[in-house]
Amino acid sequence: MRNYSDIDKLIIKVDEILNIFNIKSSGRPYPAKKIEDSELSKEDKKLVTNLMRVNHAGEVAAQGLYIGHALAAKSSSQRKMMLEMASEEKDHLLWCEKRINELGGRASVFDPVWLVGSIGLGILSSFTSDRNALGFLEETEIQVAEHLQSHLKRLPENDKKTKIVLEKMKADEEKHSNTAHQSGAQEIPKPIKKIMEYTANIMKEVSFRI
Ligand SMILES: [Fe+2]
Numbered sequence: 001m002r003n004y005s006d007i008d009k010l011i012i013k014v015d016e017i018l019n020i021f022n023i024k025s026s027g028r029p030y031p032a033k034k035i036e037d038s039e040l041s042k043e044d045k046k047l048v049t050n051l052m053r054v055n056h057a058g059e060v061a062a063q064g065l066y067i068g069h070a071l072a073a074k075s076s077s078q079r080k081m082m083l084e085m086a087s088e089e090k091d092h093l094l095w096c097e098k099r100i101n102e103l104g105g106r107a108s109v110f111d112p113v114w115l116v117g118s119i120g121l122g123i124l125s126s127f128t129s130d131r132n133a134l135g136f137l138e139e140t141e142i143q144v145a146e147h148l149q150s151h152l153k154r155l156p157e158n159d160k161k162t163k164i165v166l167e168k169m170k171a172d173e174e175k176h177s178n179t180a181h182q183s184g185a186q187e188i189p190k191p192i193k194k195i196m197e198y199t200a201n202i203m204k205e206v207s208f209r210i
């Protein structure tokens with residue numbers, strides 16, 4: 001029988017919490033499936049592993065946000081939309097997990113914290129109206145797409161696998177922000193956007209390291 005390390009156990013906890021909400025992957029295949037892994041230097045491998053740990057943590061948070069939005073949605077159409085997007089985010093989560101495994105790394109030990117915090121944030125931002133929730137979501141997706149672009153720039157030239165995964169994720173996040181916009185998102189105030197950026201930066205800094 002496999003012996004689980006403490007970190008494995010924490011990752012399993014996140015999966016267990018997610019299973020309660022029964023968000024299924026949309027079933028799209030891993031974008032880098034047919035791409036051969038290139039020989040990365042030790043430093044490059046470490047860098048990409050750290051970057052992918054950040055992206056994995058971001059996708060854990062995305063699961064939380066969408067779950068929170070779905071729980072607090074005022075209409076059934078809004079709930080349905082949130083759950084559909086959550087299943088695409090589940091693909092991202094699984095792709096990041098796969099890439100981390102391929103690189104021999106591990107997920108952030110703070111994943112349970114990101115998950116629970118984001119569920120709360122999702123509920124809180126849906127509190128007043130569905131349009132406010134969509135505004136929060138649109139801004140989140142814009143910031144995530146920008147963040148993924150910054151990671152694409154930092155990738156080693158020859159890491160084609162990570163590149164294709166992040167490109168696909170970025171295209172999905174842009175689609176999510178457009179969907180939120182077209183569904184009547186109410187623009188959120190600038191100070192809130194700044195707070196969102198600030199809290200996301202804390203999560204990125206922490207999960208890059210541990
Ligand atoms: Fe995502």
Ligand SMILES: [Fe+2]
Pocket residue numbers: 062089141172173176
């Ligand atoms: Fe997204």
